Amino acid sequence: MPLRLDIKRKFAQRSERVKSLDLHPTEPWILASLYSGTVYILNYQSQTMAKSFEVSELPVRSAKFVTRKQWVVAAADDMCIRVYNYNTMDKVKVFEAHTDYIRCVAVHPTLPYILSSSDDMLIKLWDWEKGFMCTQIFEGHSHYVMQVTFNPKDTNTFASASLDHTVKIWNLASPDPNFTLDAHAKGVNCVDYFTGGDKPYLITGSDDHTAKVWDYQTKSCVQTLEGHTHNVSAVCFHPELPVIITGSEDGTVRIWHSTTYRLENTLNYGLERVWAFGYMKGSRRIVIGYDEGTILVKIGREVPVASMDSSGKIIWAKHNEIQTVNIKSVGADFQITDGERLPLAVKELGTCDLYPQNLKHNPNGRFVVVCGDGEYIIYTALAWRNRSFGSALEIVWSSDGEYAVRETTSKIKIFSKTFQEKKFIRPTFTVDHIYGGTLLAMCSSEFVCFYDWVECRLIRRIDVNVKNVYWADSSDLVAISSDSSFYILKYDRDVVSSYFDSGRPVDELGVEDAFELLFEINERVRTGLWVGDCFVYNNSSWRLNYCVGGEVTTMFHLDRPMYLLGYLANQSRLFLVDKEFNVMGYSLLLSLIEYKTLVMRGDLEHAKQVFPTIPEEQHNSVARFLESRGMLEDALEVATDPDYKFDLAIQLGNLEIAKEIATKAQSESKWKQLGDLAMSSGKLELAEDCLLYGMDFSGLLLLYSSLGDAEGISKLASITKQKGKNNVAFLCLFMLGKVDECIQLLLESDRIPEAALMARSYLPSRVPQIVSIWRDDLNKVNKRAADSLADPEEYPNLFEDWQISLALESKRSENSGNYQPAEQYPVYASEKTASSLVEIFKSMHIDEEEATPIENGDMDNEEVEENGDYQDEEHTIEEDSDSMNGVVLVNGTQEED
Numbered sequence: 001m002p003l004r005l006d007i008k009r010k011f012a013q014r015s016e017r018v019k020s021l022d023l024h025p026t027e028p029w030i031l032a033s034l035y036s037g038t039v040y041i042l043n044y045q046s047q048t049m050a051k052s053f054e055v056s057e058l059p060v061r062s063a064k065f066v067t068r069k070q071w072v073v074a075a076a077d078d079m080c081i082r083v084y085n086y087n088t089m090d091k092v093k094v095f096e097a098h099t100d101y102i103r104c105v106a107v108h109p110t111l112p113y114i115l116s117s118s119d120d121m122l123i124k125l126w127d128w129e130k131g132f133m134c135t136q137i138f139e140g141h142s143h144y145v146m147q148v149t150f151n152p153k154d155t156n157t158f159a160s161a162s163l164d165h166t167v168k169i170w171n172l173a174s175p176d177p178n179f180t181l182d183a184h185a186k187g188v189n190c191v192d193y194f195t196g197g198d199k200p201y202l203i204t205g206s207d208d209h210t211a212k213v214w215d216y217q218t219k220s221c222v223q224t225l226e227g228h229t230h231n232v233s234a235v236c237f238h239p240e241l242p243v244i245i246t247g248s249e250d251g252t253v254r255i256w257h258s259t260t261y262r263l264e265n266t267l268n269y270g271l272e273r274v275w276a277f278g279y280m281k282g283s284r285r286i287v288i289g290y291d292e293g294t295i296l297v298k299i300g301r302e303v304p305v306a307s308m309d310s311s312g313k314i315i316w317a318k319h320n321e322i323q324t325v326n327i328k329s330v331g332a333d334f335q336i337t338d339g340e341r342l343p344l345a346v347k348e349l350g351t352c353d354l355y356p357q358n359l360k361h362n363p364n365g366r367f368v369v370v371c372g373d374g375e376y377i378i379y380t381a382l383a384w385r386n387r388s389f390g391s392a393l394e395i396v397w398s399s400d401g402e403y404a405v406r407e408t409t410s411k412i413k414i415f416s417k418t419f420q421e422k423k424f425i426r427p428t429f430t431v432d433h434i435y436g437g438t439l440l441a442m443c444s445s446e447f448v449c450f451y452d453w454v455e456c457r458l459i460r461r462i463d464v465n466v467k468n469v470y471w472a473d474s475s476d477l478v479a480i481s482s483d484s485s486f487y488i489l490k491y492d493r494d495v496v497s498s499y500f501d502s503g504r505p506v507d508e509l510g511v512e513d514a515f516e517l518l519f520e521i522n523e524r525v526r527t528g529l530w531v532g533d534c535f536v537y538n539n540s541s542w543r544l545n546y547c548v549g550g551e552v553t554t555m556f557h558l559d560r561p562m563y564l565l566g567y568l569a570n571q572s573r574l575f576l577v578d579k580e581f582n583v584m585g586y587s588l589l590l591s592l593i594e595y596k597t598l599v600m601r602g603d604l605e606h607a608k609q610v611f612p613t614i615p616e617e618q619h620n621s622v623a624r625f626l627e628s629r630g631m632l633e634d635a636l637e638v639a640t641d642p643d644y645k646f647d648l649a650i651q652l653g654n655l656e657i658a659k660e661i662a663t664k665a666q667s668e669s670k671w672k673q674l675g676d677l678a679m680s681s682g683k684l685e686l687a688e689d690c691l692l693y694g695m696d697f698s699g700l701l702l703l704y705s706s707l708g709d710a711e712g713i714s715k716l717a718s719i720t721k722q723k724g725k726n727n728v729a730f731l732c733l734f735m736l737g738k739v740d741e742c743i744q745l746l747l748e749s750d751r752i753p754e755a756a757l758m759a760r761s762y763l764p765s766r767v768p769q770i771v772s773i774w775r776d777d778l779n780k781v782n783k784r785a786a787d788s789l790a791d792p793e794e795y796p797n798l799f800e801d802w803q804i805s806l807a808l809e810s811k812r813s814e815n816s817g818n819y820q821p822a823e824q825y826p827v828y829a830s831e832k833t834a835s836s837l838v839e840i841f842k843s844m845h846i847d848e849e850e851a852t853p854i855e856n857g858d859m860d861n862e863e864v865e866e867n868g869d870y871q872d873e874e875h876t877i878e879e880d881s882d883s884m885n886g887v888v889l890v891n892g893t894q895e896e897d
Contacts, residue, residue: 011044011296018289020062021278033063062104075102104147117145163187184208194237205232211246223261239281242355247274302579305356308566309365317356322349341582350384362397388419396436398453406434437471460510472530481525488519519550527564534593549600697728739763764805768793
């Protein structure tokens with residue numbers, strides 16, 4: 001049966017003809033040498049060109065990375081080899097290597113050697129630690145030497161392919177070949193060694209349109225691969241998968257099974273002739289070079305073939321090698337940290353006769369089934385002994401230990417626990433996948449049908465494109481994942497039994513009430529499992545989440561692709577594995593899951609009984625869960641983080657708890673929040689304390705002015721002046737009628753013009769002094785401007801009603817400092833007139849000699865204060881407009897009261 005290989009194109013770049021390719025082992029780079037003479041480094045992650053080297057005006061037929069030196073080695077048709085540092089782009093070395101075109105260079109995996117082959121029919125060995133001296137010449141071919149490659153299993157030997165129809169095997173210590181394979185009827189273009197196992201194989205590609213697999217120990221041809229319609233120009237054994245890849249000038253890439261030699265797939269991207277492959281061990285990426293560009297594809301799934309039983313024993317397959325580790329082998333004294341690799345001792349369990357694509361323990365962990373290559377084998381988990389085998393595209397276990405085999409798309413067999421065939425089903429639709437568990441699920445591309453294991457009766461058809469089915473241990477919950485979402489359903493076994501017991505017929509949709517849809521979550525599941533009634537999964541963004549009652553919680557953000565293996569309740573840990581078979585543990589408390597499950601079900605009494613078993617460090621997680629359910633009071637009761645608890649108290653309006661936390665934290669932001677809440681709740685004393693602790697001076701100004709609290713405003717003026725909050729200090733002093741102090745504050749704040757104008761309006765006796773200060777200050781900048789300032793004592797004629805203003809100031813000072821309570825405001829507001837005090841003063845009889853009121857001269861200070869505008873006929877003296885709007889500009893800043 002064919003391999004199920006996913007092949008996805010990950011990168012494409014149009015260019016001139018590509019003659020060779022290489023992949024960097026750690027960077028996302030493709031090295032491509034072109035027939036035009038250029039070498040590119042392409043970044044397949046960012047889909048951009050990272051670097052470019054203009055090597056020659058002639059074709060560059062081969063280029064390779066030397067990563068341990070940060071080099072690129074390139075060979076061109078000008079017979080020279082060039083070495084570049086790919087970090088600095090500097091040229092390290094240029095030397096003439098051959099007397100004809102250089103076809104290939106190969107880098108020794110460990111020694112400082114470079115091999116080169118040429119149309120001069122020679123192969124040369126260069127040692128870069130000896131200044132790129134030629135230390136050996138290998139002579140023996142009678143035509144162009146097209147390719148050389150080191151044997152990865154014996155790096156002292158290498159193979160060469162030539163147009164003289166032969167492949168020769170060489171040893172680095174000898175100039176003569178070990179032996180020659182008369183490989184093809186025409187010239188041999190390419191050669192590659194098998195790296196996946198112990199087989200001593202190599203593969204060759206030729207102008208006779210074939211590729212051949214050779215046993216280089218017996219020197220015999222194992223298989224001829226036929227199908228290409230033109231010269232085979234590139235061949236390779238995939239380093240990770242059991243496939244051979246061949247490329248041809250017919251424009252196609254063919255993928256063959258490396259064991260059965262069956263053609264698995266043919267790729268044609270329409271970029272004309274294929275010239276080169278690039279690949280590396282540990283990666284499933286293959287990069288293909290064409291006449292018109294480069295294509296990178298990823299072959300196969302990167303999900304590791306691994307399974308864990310309920311006791312913590314893990315079995316995985318690396319190629320055909322089967323290995324095992326035991327989580328319990330980690331000592332009790334080892335502190336497991338979430339996300340860190342566990343130090344597990346790997347043991348070789350055996351080998352598998354087929355290439356494993358799936359591996360799964362049965363429910364009790366005694367057996368392991370391996371499936372691949374269209375076959376399955378059931379082994380004992382401990383001794384790795386073969387217990388049963390057969391043909392299968394897929395095999396799945398039931399919850400009780402039976403298993404089902406999908407032999408074809410239309411034939412399903414069911415076997416008992418003793419490996420005996422019980423019955424088979426021929427569905428009326430094409431079965432693409434089967435899934436095990438409580439029921440047997442058979443999926444087409446559009447729907448899934450569930451059958452019982454005993455009678456193979458249809459239970460229910462559900463119309464959804466299924467990617468996987470996960471059953472809970474309780475057998476009544478199932479998660480069905482699709483491309484973009486997953487569904488949690490409840491299976492009602494009693495309803496199904498009653499339906500069948502009644503003898504009613506089942507139509508093509510099955511029993512209507514067999515399943516109840518509980519939740520639909522719009523996330524893609526990569527791998528998942530159940531822990532009790534909690535579904536744990538990692539999503540497309542590699543976040544590790546769990547879902548309880550439709551509520552999704554993110555546990556961890558994974559830094560790389562990881563896949564769920566299982567859960568150990570005695571350790572309260574989930575275990576995951578990455579594609580390098582590193583095992584990591586993440587904590588997930590069963591008691592926490594049980595508590596959340598009970599809350600979701602509304603069983604709060606039992607939830608309270610479970611809560612004491614949850615460690616204190618998880619209480620905040622519980623509180624956030626309760627908050628999401630609208631249970632704020634319960635959340636406040638269990639929360640332990642002070643900041644979070646404070647936020648909950650504020651939401652609930654619980655001033656006592658909020659004040660207690662704020663007192664401990666002494667945080668300005670907390671005091672401000674609490675002050676706002678206290679203010680809105682009418683708790684003015686608490687609001688005052690909070691605003692003071694929180695240094696919220698604007699809020700205090702609003703509070704004191706609203707209450708008519710002169711003492712509070714006076715205290716606030718003193719505090720804000722010390723703190724440099726001059727805007728608030730100015731407003732406080734102004735509201736208290738302390739004009740002299742207001743003017744002094746303006747002077748101290750270097751706002752001399754404003755001080756002068758304020759004195760003219762409210763305290764004219766100080767104007768001469770301030771004008772003098774203003775002149776001195778302005779003299780430093782502009783003497784003419786300073787000289788233009790007029791002092792009212794020197795030029796009283798320029799200041800109308802100057803004497804009246806002085807008189808008013810004198811009269812006002814007699815009653816200053818008397819403050820009426822805020823509750824009296826309506827009385828004074830109703831008596832307010834439109835006339836200014838100056839006009840009122842003029843309307844009275846004035847003694848011109850003394851410039852003092854002679855009749856009814858005693859004006860209530862309240863009248864002066866209630867009418868804030870002082871006007872004469874031509875000049876208006878009033879508060880600064882910013883002050884009247886509740887905003888005063890001081891020191892270039894603005895504050896609102």
